[in-house]
Amino acid sequence: MDTGEMDHLIEKKLSSTELFKGRLLHAYRDVVSLPDGSQATREYVVHPGAVMVVPLLEDASGSTRVVLERQFRYPVGRVMVEFPAGKLDAGESCFACAQRELREETGFTARQWAHAGVLHPLIAYSTEFIDIWFARGLQMGPRNLEEGELLDVFTATPDELLDGCRQGLVTDGKTLTAALWLQNVLSGNWPLDWQDAA
Structure with missing residues (x-):
């Protein structure tokens, strides 16, 4: 499957704030720059895999x-x-x-x-x-x-x-x-x- 050119979809992290750190999960809120030049907030959990x-x-x-x-x-x-x-x-x-x-x-x-x-x-x-x-x-x-x-x-x-x-x-x-x-x-x-x- 050809996924094509993707640079126009990439978001870039501008800043990051730790929200929670537990025994298993670690939560953050980041501010990101969108490809169109605007900014957005992304909340996510870091997991060890x-x-x-x-x-x-x-x-x-x-x-x-x-x-x-x-x-x-x-x-x-x-x-x-x-x-x-x-x-x-x-x-x-x-x-x-x-x-x-x-x-x-x-x-x-x-x-x-x-x-x-x-x-x-x-x-x-x-x-x-x-x-x-x-x-x-x-x-x-x-x-x-x-x-x-x-x-x-x-x-x-x-x-x-x-x-x-x-x-x-x-x-x-x-x-x-x-x-x-x-x-x-x-x-x-x-196989x-x-x-x-x-």
């Missing part, structure tokens, strides 16, 4: 199931179905974070990994990005949840996941994006470059 893992459980017959989680998400007040995910620690690579989150949340480690892409879930008001990884050759081990982290781990077929998306049972944006990736990977339309875990 995150990863999401699409774990594939494959059996001897060639059938595939995906590993999912159920977790209560306080801001929306409901239990959500999601793929394993979590934020980057300071200085941590996306791949190391993906391996850590899969192991901590589900107990699984993976023999092979493939980087699928990057998702920007909140482009209007956050710097957050989510690095998307696929994992296969799963081996079960102990979970190591963080204090206060309560979640159920379960498996579903790809068709069951897609049906949950269609019915509105799965509404988490990153998981909906992962379902699109999964559908295209399994159909052969979006992955699988690498052995280091």
